Amino acid sequence: MNWFRTTLAVAHCCLSLPAAAQTTAGALQPQFEAIDRSFEAFQRDTPTPGLVYGLVAEGKLVHVRGFGVQDLASKRPVTADTLFRIASMTKAFTALSILALRDAGKLSLDDYAEKHVPEMRGWKYPTSDSARIRIRDLLSHVAGFVTDDPWGDRQTPMPEAEFTRLLRAGVPFNRVPETAHDYSNFGYALLGRIVANVSGMPYRTYVERTILKPLGMNSSGFEVTEWPLERRAIGYRFEDGVWSEEPTMRNGAFGPMGGLQVSANDYGKWIAFLLSAWPPRDGPDTGPVKRATVRELAQGLNFVRMTPRIGGAAKGGCMQGTAYGKGLRVSQDCALGMMLHHGGGYPGYGSHMLLVPEARVGIFVFTNRTYTGAAGTAWDAMFALDKADALRFAEPPVGADLAAALDTARAIYAAGDVTVAQPSLAMNFLMDRSAEGWRRDLAALHAQLGACTGKAEPPQARGAMSGAFRWHCDKGMLDGMVLLAPTSPMTIQSLRFSPVPAAKP
Numbered sequence: 350m351n352w353f354r355t356t357l358a359v360a361h362c363c364l365s366l367p368a369a370a371q372t373t374a375g376a377l378q379p380q381f382e383a384i385d386r387s388f389e390a391f392q393r394d395t396p397t398p399g400l401v402y403g404l405v406a407e408g409k410l411v412h413v414r415g416f417g418v419q420d421l422a423s424k425r426p427v428t429a430d431t432l433f434r435i436a437s438m439t440k441a442f443t444a445l446s447i448l449a450l451r452d453a454g455k456l457s458l459d460d461y462a463e464k465h466v467p468e469m470r471g472w473k474y475p476t477s478d479s480a481r482i483r484i485r486d487l488l489s490h491v492a493g494f495v496t497d498d499p500w501g502d503r504q505t506p507m508p509e510a511e512f513t514r515l516l517r518a519g520v521p522f523n524r525v526p527e528t529a530h531d532y533s534n535f536g537y538a539l540l541g542r543i544v545a546n547v548s549g550m551p552y553r554t555y556v557e558r559t560i561l562k563p564l565g566m567n568s569s570g571f572e573v574t575e576w577p578l579e580r581r582a583i584g585y586r587f588e589d590g591v592w593s594e595e596p597t598m599r600n601g602a603f604g605p606m607g608g609l610q611v612s613a614n615d616y617g618k619w620i621a622f623l624l625s626a627w628p629p630r631d632g633p634d635t636g637p638v639k640r641a642t643v644r645e646l647a648q649g650l651n652f653v654r655m656t657p658r659i660g661g662a663a664k665g666g667c668m669q670g671t672a673y674g675k676g677l678r679v680s681q682d683c684a685l686g687m688m689l690h691h692g693g694g695y696p697g698y699g700s701h702m703l704l705v706p707e708a709r710v711g712i713f714v715f716t717n718r719t720y721t722g723a724a725g726t727a728w729d730a731m732f733a734l735d736k737a738d739a740l741r742f743a744e745p746p747v748g749a750d751l752a753a754a755l756d757t758a759r760a761i762y763a764a765g766d767v768t769v770a771q772p773s774l775a776m777n778f779l780m781d782r783s784a785e786g787w788r789r790d791l792a793a794l795h796a797q798l799g800a801c802t803g804k805a806e807p808p809q810a811r812g813a814m815s816g817a818f819r820w821h822c823d824k825g826m827l828d829g830m831v832l833l834a835p836t837s838p839m840t841i842q843s844l845r846f847s848p849v850p851a852a853k854p
Contacts, residue, residue, distance in 0.1 A: 374411040376739045377404060377710070381412050384730045388714065391726045392416040397699075397718035398585055398592070399427035401613045402727070405711040408625060410617030419717065420583040421592060429613040432568060432581045433715035435700045436502070436693030439609040440537050441623075441646060442556055444488055444676030446544050448642045449559055455547050458485040462492075465543045468516035475522045482526050484543065487536040488675040489650045494533040495523035499720075501534025502695050504603040512538065512602035530652040530673055534606040541605025552605050563637035564622055566615040571600040573610045581610075584697015586719035595697030595719060607695055613715065620702065620711040623689075627706040628743050647689055647706075649674040656680065659690075660725030662732040685735060686742070690728075694720040701727050708740040745810040750839045754831045755808050755818055758844055762801060762820075762827075765791040767844075775834035775842040790846070797848055799823025814839065825849060 384404075392400040399417035403410050415427035450456050456465060462482045463469035474481070475493065486492040507515075516539075523531055541552040548555045553571040561569050573581060574597070584595040600608050611619075622636055626643035634640055649672035656671040657663040667683035680688045686707050693700035699722035702713040712731055714723045734740050747755070757770045767774065767787040782790075803821035810816040814833040819826055826849040834842035 374406055376741060377406055377411060377734065380734055380737055380739055383733065384412075385414050387726050387730060388414065388723065389416045391723050392716070395718070395721060395723075396587070397716040397721050397723075399431070399582055400714065400716045400723065401427050401429065401431060401433070402712065402714040402723070403429070403613045403617050403620075405617050405620040405624065405713075406709060408621045410614065410621070413613050413617065415613070419581065421585065422583075425579065427582065430568065430580065432573070432576055432610050432612050433700065433717060434573065434584065434608070434610050434693075434695050434698040435616070435715060436607040436695035436698055437534075438691050438693040438700050438702055438713075439605065439607045441676035441691065442560055442609060442619075443537055443540050443544065443552075443605040444646060445638055445643065446552075446556055446559060447484065447488065447540055448645055448675070449638050450544065450547050452639060452642055456484065456543070458483065458488070460484050462487060462539060462543065465546050466516065466539060468513060469539075472519045475525050479522075479525045480527045484540070485650070486526055487533075487540050487543075489652075489673050490530050490532050490536060491527050491650055491652060492533065492536050493522045493524050493526035493528070494520065494531060494535050496532045497534050498532065498694065499696075501538075501603060501606060503598075504534070504538070504601075505598040505606075505608050506601040507538075507603050509602050512542070516542075527650075530650075530654075532673075534603065537606035538603045541602070544605070553600060556609075560619075560637055564618045566611065566618055569609065569611040569615045571604045571608050571610070573597060574599065576610070580612075582698075582715070582717040584695070584717050584719065586697065598696070607693065611715075613713075616713055616715075620704065620713060624704060624706060624709045624711055627709060628745075646675045646677050647679050647687065649679055658682070658728060658732075660728035660732075662728055666732075685731070685740075692722045692724050694722060699723065703727050703731055705731065705740065708742050710734070710740055745812065747808050747810045747816060748813055750833065751810055751814065751816050751831070752808075754833055754839070754841050755816065757841060758818070758829060758831050759801070759820070761787075761844070762791060762794070762846065765795060767791075770841075773841055775836060775840040777834075777842055778840075778844075781843075794827065794846055794848065798825045798827055801827050819849070 388402050398421055399419050401415040403413040413429045417427055418424045419427050419431045462484055482492045544555050545552045585592050586595055626640040653670050653672045655668045658666045669680040669682050671680040677689045677691050682688050685705050689704040691702055696719055699716045699720050701722040701724040704711040712727050714727050757773045761767050761770050768784050799822055801820040801822040806819040808816050808818045816831055818829050828847045828849055830845045832843040833839045
């Protein structure tokens, strides 16, 4: 963890650092054994019949382990090719399908949903001034529907004709649309109907052609019975000390909210594809969906909640700002920055996925016990990787204009006077603090720290036009931030110096 992350992450609320640095499997590998033990303990002690987890970095599945069995009758061991239902982690596939149709010009996220689902026309809304439901409202769960776990899970096999009748009759609202977040499986079933109506093909066909097959996810699909029983993890629930097999639900109208079945080897390709959208960059866009479109999954509406971390890291850890993006939850963490995550709870299955895009590392886990997703173990593993300094966070390059501004900041400090750099200052600079005030401030810093002519930490860009620096001085260290104005040529609109408190004995 570098000095910039540790000293400034909290102050600047989890700065995004997209850049070229890569996480190497070599840095992660020493941690694999300890993480294996934690997942093995979860599988044994929870208990769950079987579990598989994987770590993705550098665009590939770098580690995968299975524990336990995929079915209690034959006791076939879980492997990286065992097929699990991933429940609500399906929603990201549905969301990306909607975005792909938007990219193709076939819909707008601001379209009223009833434009593409005519059965919704004439619905009775809660109030006369209620906003009509837009597609983006469905994506972020703000359409006013009631939270429907676990009812929605059992609706997976609903025939399309029955879903049509349900829509035509109208549904009750929990609240006025666009006023709050309520997680809705029903809303994602509606998105699946939109995918089908707009694309002109069944939802599952569109996802298979647009996402699964282009990514080489050849073992993944929605109709689980199309794969041999020997490959499938059978779903169980544990009730009153007894294991009971859950019924295998066929694909139906609610499949878009949670019906996908995948293997760890396949899902690793999906996670690698998502992570490949970071950092933004020049170069060919080779994925089945554009990188910029994938990054939209992290954009939610403005219903942000403060939530604790998941797992053991919640104890003594910072609170996170969390919102629902599009098929993924988005949290800002004081140490790891942006985190994308989602759980999956389903009759017979539990799952979880967690991405740290700015480190380009992801972890996922599948189990075959009802609503048992091992989320805490996955989060603990990611924070353990960070604590072991195994995550390599990307940092943007310092461009020529920013580098020049940093040199100007050093010249100002050395001279004790901002007027030596007046041509480089934006018009607001001396209006916000007078030259005489700056001279007093700089004199006080010189008295406290002396000259800052020693080594400097590598500057940290926050973007093309702002950055942080740390200088080693005669009697301590000096932190600073520089922010450029949107002028041509670029000028400095803000400069801040802050002495680093001396460490206590």
